Amino acid sequence: MTVKGLASPPPPPSPPVVVSPCAACKILRRRCVDKCVLAPYFPPTDPLKFTNAHRVFGASNIIKFLQEIPESQRADAVSSMVYEANARIRDPVYGCAGAICNLQKQISELQAQLAKAQAELVNMQCQQTNLIALICMDMTQSSQELPNLPQQVPWVDTTCFLDDNVLGNSWEPLWT
Incomplete structure (x- = not known):
């Protein structure tokens, strides 16, 4: 029952939606925060993408690099980093330069x-x-x-x- 002049109590909050952490946070074994700079570019469905980039560039360098460039260019930067990392893993000496030379x-x-x-x-x-x-x-x-x-x-x-x-x-x- 409600008393005249008193407001009814607010409904209980809905349970928080559990979102899978991004691949980067999962691999780094850390909590994925709402504004994780890596989450938009390293989805949980593709962990190999971050694994290779992390192996070549390191997580702190990737984060630092992404924070320094405008948000509109980040997707292209991540794509380039992943491509370079994959090429560097395939050919540790020449990397992308070897592929470009062959082409x-x-x-x-x-x-x-x-x-x-x-x-x-x-x-x-x-x-x-x-x-x-x-x-x-x-x-x-x-x-x-x-x-x-x-x-x-x-x-x-x-x-x-x-x-x-x-x-x-x-x-x-x-x-x-």
Whole structure:
């Protein structure tokens, strides 16, 4: 019963929601506070992410680094640290630099292959043009040698091919 003028007692507080500590706090065996700087970036479902970063950089350095940069850049920084840590664990001497060097080497090799393929394509196009011009000239000469045939062969349009004026001195036969 409530007495007139007196307020009823507040309802009992709801039980606190138990949230799993972040992977960093779990690995470091410490209590994960509400404003844990590591919690947004090292979820409890992916402990290996923090384990590798911790092994290479150390927890205090990670925390210090994250506190020094703006919050908008922290996710990218953590991603970079985790990538570097994984690369450093795979290759303790070169780390990311070794991976970058290998990728640059692959790029150079692929660019060389592409340049070679493009040069071969241009060469084949030139050969095709020369062959068509040679066939066209041969057909024109054949039609001139036979007096009964008209000067222009009806099924060959030689205006689309290169003539001697266009070819100039650059024309070379395909075989000698």
